[in-house]
Amino acid sequence: MGSKWRKMKLAIGINMCVQLPKTIDHSSSSLPSATTFSDRPSPSTPTSSALRLSRSKSKSSKGTCAICLNSMKPGQGHAIFTAECSHSFHxxxxxxNVKHGNRICPVCRAKWKEVPFQSRVSKVSHDINRINSPRNDSWTTVLGRIPPQHVGTGPQNASSHNNVTEPAIFDDDEEVLEQQISVTDDMNEAERNAINKMEIRIYPEVSAVPKSASHDNFAVLIHLKAPRRKQNSDRNNNESPSAQNSRAPIDLVxxxxxxxxxxxxxxxxxxRAMGFVIQNLSSSDRLSVITFSSTARRIFPxxxxxxxxKQDAxxxxxxxIPNGVTNIAEGLKKGAKVFVDRRWKNPVGSIILLSDGQDSSINSSRPSFGNDYRSLVPNSIHRDNGDGLHIPVHAFGFGVDHDASAMHSISEISGGTFSFIEAEDxxxxxxxxxxxGLLSVVVQELQLEVQCVHPHLHLGSVKAGSYQTSLIDSxxxxxxxxxxxxxxxxxxxxxxxxxxxxxxxxEMSLLIVKGVYRDPVTKEMVALGVNSxxxxxxxxxxxxVVVSIEVDKQRNRLEAAEAMAEARAKAExxxxxxxxSVLERCHQALNETISAKAGDELCIALSAELKEMQERMANQRVYEQSGRAYVLSGLCAHSGQRATARGDYSDSTSFVNAYRTPSMADMVTRSQTMLLRTPQPVNVLRPARSYSDRQPKK
Structure with a gap:
C-alpha cells in the first residue's frame, strides 16, 4: 500500500514529466502562440535553483523550460516557444532539441505537426541583442511542417538518439583543462597539513598479554582515514575556481x-537525475552519455x-525515448570504448550504469546462482586486469525487475558499487x-604494507573484504x-x-604499517606517516588489560558480512x-558483544540491517522482488566499505548511511533540498571511542 501511495504522490508531484497531452487535431491549421523575449539578455547557464520542481503548484512547470530546466519568466532574454500541445520551451x-532528432514534445510526448525552423535561432539571438526597448516584447515564430514520414512510430523513429551520428573511434573528446593547484592564502602551514594528512591508527585487541602466555589469532586493527579537502563552494551554486582546483576533475561516462x-x-x-548530475559537474569535469536498449549508442561525446x-548535455x-530490449553488455562495451579511445585523460574516471531489466544477451530467464557474468564487462575495465584502465562501474539496479546478480557482479568485477533503487522517486x-564521492577523490593507488616487527611473529590472516591481499616472506x-x-x-x-x-x-612490538599513494591533484606519490x-x-x-572496542566492532562487521553471504547462498x-536462521543467530551474537552493549553506532546499524534482511527473506516472492538486491547491495557496501543506496532510500535509517562520507552526505542533502523535500538525517557513522575511554580499567 505504501509503495502505491508513494507512486501516486510522485505522479502528482512531477508535473513536468507526467502531464497528459492534449488531443491534437491534425486537421487544424492553427499555429502555436507567439514567442516572447525581453530586453535584458541573461546567461543561459542552468543553475541549481533552476532544477527545483514544485510538487503543489502547476505554474512552476509552466514557468520552467523542460529541456534546460531554466526559468522562462519574461525579462530573462530568451525567446519562448509554445507548442500546439500547450507546453512551452526556450x-x-x-x-x-529538434536538431538532435526529437520531433515530439519532451513533456507529454505528443507528436508535433510543426516545429521551429533551425535557421531562425541565429535571428532570434541577433534580435534579442539588438532590441533594447521593453515595449518590443513579442516576436512571431516561423514554423516548419514535419513531413509525414518523420512522425511515424516505427523502430527507426522510436528513439531519437538513434539519429545521432557516431564515429567509429571516440577520439573526439574535448581537451582537458590544465589544473592549477590552488593554495588558500588564509591557511597556515598547520591547517594545510591537516587537510593533506592521511590518518592511520593501529589497535591491538587487548593492551597486554602476560609474558608466560601465548595468544593465537591475536587481532590487530589497521584504521585509515583519507584527508579532507577544503570546501570553497556555495551550496546553491557551482564550485568556485579555487574549489575546482582543490579536487581532482573527473571523466564520467x-x-x-x-x-x-x-x-x-x-x-x-x-x-531529472541526470540533470542533477550535469548541474553538479564543473567546467573541468567531462561527461559522456551512452544509452542502450537492443543496441547501444553514444549520444553525447x-x-x-x-x-x-551542460546545455547540450x-x-x-x-x-x-524508451524502446527495445535490454542489452547491458553492449552499453558497457561502448562506455569502455569512450575511455579506451579518448585522447586526453582527467585524473579520476568512472562509469555509472543504470538498468531496470535483465540482460537479453545472457538469457531470457533469470540466471542461476553462481553464473559467471564476466562476459558482460569488457576486459579493459576488469579490476584484476593488470593492464586495464581501472575504471570502476557504479551499477544501479532500478525497480524490482532488474537482474541484481548481474549488476552486483559487474560492480564487483570492475571495482565499483552496486545500489538497489527500490523506490523510483x-x-x-x-x-x-x-x-x-566521485567528486571528492583525494587518494589514488593506495598500497599498504604490513610487516611483523618481532622475529618470532607471523601473520595468520588478513581480512580486507574485496581488496586484493597477498602474504609474502613466509x-x-x-x-x-x-x-x-x-x-x-x-x-x-x-x-x-x-x-x-x-x-x-x-613490551613487544607487533607490527609496523607502511604505505604510499598518489595525490590526484599534484600527481605526486605520498608516503603514509611514521607513527604506525x-x-x-x-x-x-x-x-x-584494556579491551579495544574498535577491534570488537570490526569483528562484528566482518562476522555480519559473512552471515549475509551465507544466508544469500542458502536463499539462492x-x-x-x-x-x-543464519541471520538471526548472527543478530543475537552481535547484541552480546561489548561494542553493542556500549551503544556503538555501527553495531546498531548492523543489527537493524540483519533484521531488515530477515524480513526480505520472508518468502520466495519477497526475496525475488527485493531481498536478493537488498542483500547484494549490503554485501557490496561491507566488502568495499563504501556507501551504497538500498531499499526505500527516502526512509532514512542508520544502516543506509553506513560508510557515507561528508561529501556524499552534502550532495544528498543538496538533492533533497532541490526536490523541495525535507532532508533526511544523514548520520555519517563515526568510529566510537576506545573502550578504555568508556570503561574503567580492570
Whole structure:
C-alpha cells in the first residue's frame, strides 16, 4: 500500500514529466502562440535553483523550460516557444532539441505537426541583442511542417538518439583543462597539513598479554582515514575556481538503460537525475552519455561541463525515448570504448550504469546462482586486469525487475558499487550520493604494507573484504591494494598474528604499517606517516588489560558480512528458512558483544540491517522482488566499505548511511533540498571511542 501511495504522490508531484497531452487535431491549421523575449539578455547557464520542481503548484512547470530546466519568466532574454500541445520551451532549446532528432514534445510526448525552423535561432539571438526597448516584447515564430514520414512510430523513429551520428573511434573528446593547484592564502602551514594528512591508527585487541602466555589469532586493527579537502563552494551554486582546483576533475561516462520498460515515470525520473548530475559537474569535469536498449549508442561525446557543455548535455538527455530490449553488455562495451579511445585523460574516471531489466544477451530467464557474468564487462575495465584502465562501474539496479546478480557482479568485477533503487522517486538521491564521492577523490593507488616487527611473529590472516591481499616472506609481510579513497573516507583491515611466549622484555612490538599513494591533484606519490607501529605490554601478570572496542566492532562487521553471504547462498538454493536462521543467530551474537552493549553506532546499524534482511527473506516472492538486491547491495557496501543506496532510500535509517562520507552526505542533502523535500538525517557513522575511554580499567 505504501509503495502505491508513494507512486501516486510522485505522479502528482512531477508535473513536468507526467502531464497528459492534449488531443491534437491534425486537421487544424492553427499555429502555436507567439514567442516572447525581453530586453535584458541573461546567461543561459542552468543553475541549481533552476532544477527545483514544485510538487503543489502547476505554474512552476509552466514557468520552467523542460529541456534546460531554466526559468522562462519574461525579462530573462530568451525567446519562448509554445507548442500546439500547450507546453512551452526556450526557442533556442527546442530548436536544438529538434536538431538532435526529437520531433515530439519532451513533456507529454505528443507528436508535433510543426516545429521551429533551425535557421531562425541565429535571428532570434541577433534580435534579442539588438532590441533594447521593453515595449518590443513579442516576436512571431516561423514554423516548419514535419513531413509525414518523420512522425511515424516505427523502430527507426522510436528513439531519437538513434539519429545521432557516431564515429567509429571516440577520439573526439574535448581537451582537458590544465589544473592549477590552488593554495588558500588564509591557511597556515598547520591547517594545510591537516587537510593533506592521511590518518592511520593501529589497535591491538587487548593492551597486554602476560609474558608466560601465548595468544593465537591475536587481532590487530589497521584504521585509515583519507584527508579532507577544503570546501570553497556555495551550496546553491557551482564550485568556485579555487574549489575546482582543490579536487581532482573527473571523466564520467553514464551508461543508461532506455529499453521499453523505462517508459513513463522511470524515464522522466532518470532525466531529472541526470540533470542533477550535469548541474553538479564543473567546467573541468567531462561527461559522456551512452544509452542502450537492443543496441547501444553514444549520444553525447566526452565534453567538459562548461555552460555550453551542460546545455547540450541536458538537451541530449531530454531527447531520450524508451524502446527495445535490454542489452547491458553492449552499453558497457561502448562506455569502455569512450575511455579506451579518448585522447586526453582527467585524473579520476568512472562509469555509472543504470538498468531496470535483465540482460537479453545472457538469457531470457533469470540466471542461476553462481553464473559467471564476466562476459558482460569488457576486459579493459576488469579490476584484476593488470593492464586495464581501472575504471570502476557504479551499477544501479532500478525497480524490482532488474537482474541484481548481474549488476552486483559487474560492480564487483570492475571495482565499483552496486545500489538497489527500490523506490523510483529516489533515483536522484542515489546518483547524488555516488557523485558526491566521485567528486571528492583525494587518494589514488593506495598500497599498504604490513610487516611483523618481532622475529618470532607471523601473520595468520588478513581480512580486507574485496581488496586484493597477498602474504609474502613466509607470512612476515602482507600487502593490501586499496586503490582510491574519497575525502574523509575510512577503511578498516583486521590482521591476526600468533603472539608467542616472551619473558625477555616488558613490551613487544607487533607490527609496523607502511604505505604510499598518489595525490590526484599534484600527481605526486605520498608516503603514509611514521607513527604506525603497534606495541603491547608483556607484564608478569596482566591486571590492567584494556579491551579495544574498535577491534570488537570490526569483528562484528566482518562476522555480519559473512552471515549475509551465507544466508544469500542458502536463499539462492531455496532454503529461506535456513537463511533467516543464519541471520538471526548472527543478530543475537552481535547484541552480546561489548561494542553493542556500549551503544556503538555501527553495531546498531548492523543489527537493524540483519533484521531488515530477515524480513526480505520472508518468502520466495519477497526475496525475488527485493531481498536478493537488498542483500547484494549490503554485501557490496561491507566488502568495499563504501556507501551504497538500498531499499526505500527516502526512509532514512542508520544502516543506509553506513560508510557515507561528508561529501556524499552534502550532495544528498543538496538533492533533497532541490526536490523541495525535507532532508533526511544523514548520520555519517563515526568510529566510537576506545573502550578504555568508556570503561574503567580492570
Amino acid at each position: 526557442f533556442q532549446c527546442i530548436t536544438s 553514464t551508461v543508461l538503460d532506455v529499453s521499453g520498460s523505462m517508459s513513463g515515470t522511470k524515464i522522466a525520473l532518470l532525466k 566526452l565534453r567538459r561541463m562548461t555552460d555550453a557543455g 541536458l538537451q541530449a538527455v531530454n531527447s531520450l 529516489v533515483i536522484q538521491d542515489a546518483f547524488a550520493q555516488c557523485i558526491g 607470512g612476515k609481510m602482507a600487502s593490501i591494494r586499496v586503490g582510491d579513497l574519497y575525502a574523509e573516507e575510512e577503511r578498516d583491515f583486521l590482521v591476526t598474528v600468533n603472539v608467542p611466549v616472551d619473558k625477555s622484555s616488558s 607501529e603497534v606495541k603491547i605490554e608483556r607484564p608478569d601478570v596482566a591486571r590492567d 538454493r531455496g532454503d529461506l528458512t535456513g537463511a533467516v
